[in-house]
Amino acid sequence: MNTIVxxxxxxxxxxxxxxxLDKLRAWQVDMLHFDVMDGIFVPNISFGIPMLSAVRSYTDMFLDVHLMITDPLRYAEAFAEAGADRITFHLESSSDPRATLEAIRSTGCKAGIALKPATPPEAVFPYLSLTDMVLVMTVEPGFGGQSYLPDMTDKIRQLHRAFPDLCIQVDGGINEKTASLARGAGASELVTGSYLFQSPDPALAAALVRGENTSPQAV
Known part of the structure; x- marks a missing residue:
């Protein structure tokens, strides 16, 4: 299975x-990860519906919307209308997980559930029949540039062993080394931010995250 970046x-x-956004095509990035933070569920505020709509009007890339907000059920339809292709919300939010999944799917969007580092993988099992993807956070959500939490590799592995066909996304501290750990544990989608955008060669960085072979000179 090819790894999605x-x-x-x-x-x-x-x-x-x-x-x-134009550069992402040249770097052969597969999708755009759009982090939404409300300053309550996480101690940071980021992007909202108007910005997502603007991004959607500019690009046809797959928009992977990650809601780090307290009440995702309330806003699911609005984010879908703004152009999301998939909406992921946190199991730890105040919204009922099943109702939120059903609301997302009713808009035609794919639905994902995200797990904070302290949440055990088993917590998501009851909802997998309605879930297209599970996002394993390998940092505490809220800020970019954090380091990958090594204990999360086993969490990815547990999910993959229990559900081999499950799409598992990993977000947090992803670089060429941690990407290898996540892929080896069963992750099929890797979110990268600081490592990609701060790299002197972002196309190479994306290739390394994907696990593609590169020349010794390039490495």
């Missing part, structure tokens, strides 16, 4: 976002 625009140059 999702670029987190939390780390992009927002003043030149259109240029950044």
């Amino acid at each position: 999702s670029a987190s625009i939390l780390n992009a140059d927002i003043c030149h976002l259109a240029d950044e």
Whole structure:
């Protein structure tokens, strides 16, 4: 299975976002990861519905919307209307998981559930019949640039062993080394932000996250 690389625009140059979006094609990034933070569920505030709509009007890339908000059920339809292709919300939010999944799917969007580091993998099992993807956070959600939590590799492995066909996304501290750990444990989608956008060679960085072979000179 080919690894999907999702670029987190939390780390992009927002003043030149259109240029950044254009670069993702050249870097062979597969999808765009759009982090939404409300300052309550996580101690940071990021992007909202108007910005997602603007991004959707500019690009046809797959928009992977990650809701780090307290009440995702309330906003699921609005984010779908703004152009999300998949909406992922946190199991730890205040919204009922099953109702939220059903609301997302009713819009035609794919639905994902995210797990904070302290949440055990078993917590998501009752909802997998309605879930297209499970996001394993390998940092505490809320800020980019954090380091990968090594204990999360086993969490990815447990999910993959229990459900081999499950799409598992990993977000947090992904670089060429941690990407290898996540892929080896069973992850099929990797979100990268700081590592990609701050790299002197982002196309190479994306290739390394994907696990593609590169020349010794390039490495």
